[in-house]
Amino acid sequence: MADHTRRTVLRGTAVAAAGGLVGAMGGRAAAAAAPMPGTTAQGGHRFPFLEGAFKPVAEELTAFDLPVTGRVPRELNGRFLRNGPNVLGLEDPRAHHWMLGEGMVHGVRLRDGRAEWYRNRWVRSASVAKKLGEPYPGPVPPDDFPCNTHVIGYRGRILALQESGPLPYELDHELDTVGTYDFRGTLEGAFTAHTKFDAAAGELHAIAYYPTWDHVRHQVIDHTGRVARTTRIPVADAPMMHDFALTEKYVVIFDLPITFDPAGAERGDPVPYVWNEKHPTRVGLLPRAGGEVRWFEVDPVFYSHTLNAYDEGSSVVVDMTTYPAPFYVAGRGCDGPYGAGTASLERWTIDVALGRVRTRTLDDRPQEFPRVHEALVSRRHRYAYTAAAADMTLAYLTLDGNPPDRAFANALIKHDLLRGTTQVHRLPRYAAAGEAVFVPSERARAEDDGYAIAYVHNPDRGAADLVILAAQDFTGEPVARIHLPGRVPLGFHGSWIPDA
DSSP states (O other): OOOOOHHHHTSTTHHHHBOOOOOEETTEEOOOOOOOOOSOOBTTBOOGGGSGGGOOOOSOOEEESOOEEEOOOTTOOEEEEEEEEOOOSBSOGGGOBGGGSOEEEEEEEEETTEEEEEEEEEOOOHHHHHHTTOOOOSOOOTTOOOOOSEEEEETTEEEEEOSSSOOOEEEOTTSOEEEEOOTTTTOOSOOOSOOEEETTTTEEEEEEOOTTOSEEEEEEEOTTSSEEEEEEEEOSSOBOOOOOEEOSSEEEEEEOSEEEOHHHHHHTOSSOEEEOTTSOOEEEEEETTSOOOEEEEOOOEEEEEEEEEEEETTEEEEEEEEEESOEETTTTSSBOOEESSOOEEEEEEEETTTTEEEEEEEEOSSOEEEEOOGGGTTSOOOEEEEEEOHHHHHHHBOTTSOOOOTTTOOEEEEEETTTTEEEEEEOOTTOOBOOOEEEEOTTOOSTTOEEEEEEEEETTTTEEEEEEEEGGGTTSOOSEEEEOSSOOOSOOOEEEEEOO
16 A cells, blocks of 8 residues: 555645635734635535534634623633634635644633633644744644644643544643644654543553554553553554543454545545445454453444443443444545434443443434543443534435434433433524533532533524533523633534643
């Protein structure tokens, strides 16, 4: 196979299509990006990931002393951050794919009951710096990319993450880009967007893939902040592995029939990955203590995101969101992914003794971005939080799917997985919600003693609110709505980063 880099493999013709330098304004780059297509189709084609709730914002904002409806809990001292693709300088939407948009991190700083500031900043990769007319410090790293998928706090650092190649980018506490981060010189090759932090062990885990590898890598970053162990796991067809799961005993690996397409890469396809019916769907258990992976075959499905996983006797339980097969990550050749149906919340029980996997649907309502109390990662949990955003479901859905009502189907959902019940916090008309992150109270006495926090579009203002819900009064009025000065487009993942 030819030695493709991420720049040639995953960006394809999008590199040639993106262009136009953007001027600086008052020392802070405020991008005057090329106009984005609205709801008007071009050549009979619509671009749902450039419209409506997904429409990119065109400038970086800074605002202080944000107005609040309600009261910000005084115990919430930190930053709520969320990353997502926000394309910069796009000239031809036909060459665009949502997953390739330049990463933009949105953040709100809370302290002592006040919403001190809001900022949104593009991640300054070399290409973004060039478009913004700014210098890029130092040499350009291999596979450089403005990480757009996740943002996490790690040992006092803020890291923007991307899968399959690029180094993480470190941001400072005001969301300005510091530079790439390689875990003190110990990270070789690709990383992931979906790390798992085992708080009890003090370990950060990752599963990394790359289109030219004949394996994937399990990486363990220990308490010193260095990559302490890397295990290579042989796999065929170079599959995409967007997420994984972790228990106290095992690393859970999902090998799905979305595989690298060399011919598509040669053509310059923006995302050269295809649904490969010849590739088996299987889940593997890698012992954390060392040993070989044990594989279990399952029916074809697209596994999207992990809620959490834990050991239960001789079994492993994984809660996750999945889409029915087939799923086309490259979408219609541009724009973004789409599938044959909507995402639902599922539980897979991997019976190690009997060598089989039992699957059942926990909630079949369209929903995504499952989150759990982060201190319980790899251990038994009771509660889960998901987002139902109609615009996202509609953008992902094929014509033969069952579309939700764009106006009334937006909600945040709290799941009690012990009782099998849910609570739904319904949102106003057209109020699309992003991922909800759970933040525990300072003196929490129960797993759900805390807050669910999410960015929600406010259609009356044409801008976003940061909504804070009391998790134990989930259907009640928000504790606080913090009114932001601009929109936060639907994007990917984020974190609460408390003050040290």
